[in-house]
Amino acid sequence: MLNITCGESNVACLANETVLDALLKANIPIPYGCRQGVCQSCLMRSLDVTPPVAAQIGIKDTLQKQNYFLACCCHPEQDMTVSLPDQQDTWFEASVIQKQQLSPEIIRLTLQYNAELSFFAGQFVNLQRLDGLTRSYSIANSSRHEKILEFHIRRLPNGQFSSWAHDELQPGTTLTLTEARGSCHYLPGRAQQPLLLIGTGSGLAPLYGIIHDALAQGHAGSIHLYHGSRNSEGLYLIDEMQELAKQYANFNYTASVSGACATETGFAQGRAHELALNAVQSLKGWRVYLCGHPEMVNQSKRMAYIKGASLGDIYADAFLTLPH
């Protein structure tokens, strides 16, 4: 008989029981549906041990790596501490050590922290201001950098957090952060797979991190980055990306503007996702990353899928703003 810890509860799991059986028997409400690993309603996360292989079949590889598993398929092999996704909120503090203007619309914030934090570039954290105002931002640097987090924040007209970050936030300020979340990040393995990355505006932030991660881990397949914005104010790190494309033969970079005045700017003309998706015949076998404007993300997801990318190979973060 094994022990399952979930929040405050300790539950016995009998030999033929799943984690789901054991928790439900103890009246711990866990959402579930098919009870056979199809619907994924009972997705949970192990906070200590690696879950049994059979309990991770069918879930996204990035989530597997973070020890997510399906409770209905989990016959535990040892004691486990588990939680429902996002239930284990722990906050930590980080202080702003640098603020840099990357374009008229976008700043780079660099934060330093002391906590033990594990993350992948491209995941996001929730940043909280002293008064409680909270917004999600994507991590643009890889975790090989010591105790540092880098964010790219785009100013939205009258946006509460972003305007404050642009106009008032000063180095030395302390912010509160959640741990890293989301499955939009690079995973090693399948190093020959071609990668297509499409971002609009500050959607470059996670992609920037993912690309550096991929290159540092020796990704050998071709990597195609399309960064777009309505006007050139939304594009940034252009020189650095061009430099990277010179340095790595398998990295290709296209910056585009979709607004009317594109011709004068020297950038490609058109919407990033349309340029990107028209440039390839088939995306069968590709890995696709989509970040930024929610409408762009959703359209591209569908187009990429129809072009042959499998859903499990499409990683996306729509930069949803809160409803008003």
Added chain:
Amino acid sequence: MSETLETTNLTLFEQLGGAAAVDAAVDIFYRKVLADYRINRFFDNVDMEKQAAKQKAFLTMAFGGPHNYTGEDMRKGHERLVKMGLDDSHFDAVMEHLEATLQELNVPGALIAQVAAIAESTRTDVLGR
């Protein structure tokens, strides 16, 4: 091959390969549906992950797997679509994609026929008649 199929005690769902078969089929099936201009408007404005999960529910049901849907659920679930004009031609298109998907996965014809029969049995409920 057909002999072992006829004498087996396995359920249709098990013969098809269970949850793993649903996973393999959903990718092919959903792509066909989304790429088909005759029916893809019904799938506009839905979240793809959620929709893929619903497609899995659809396939699990058609594969004779365990599910909790009643005829009434099928009616309610497609009511919105019937208001948008869902009719026999759209139902036929979905049947076409279902069968083509299974053929692509080299499922034996006898099993495909059983799957088609299950799907066909939901026609009146799905179309709200």
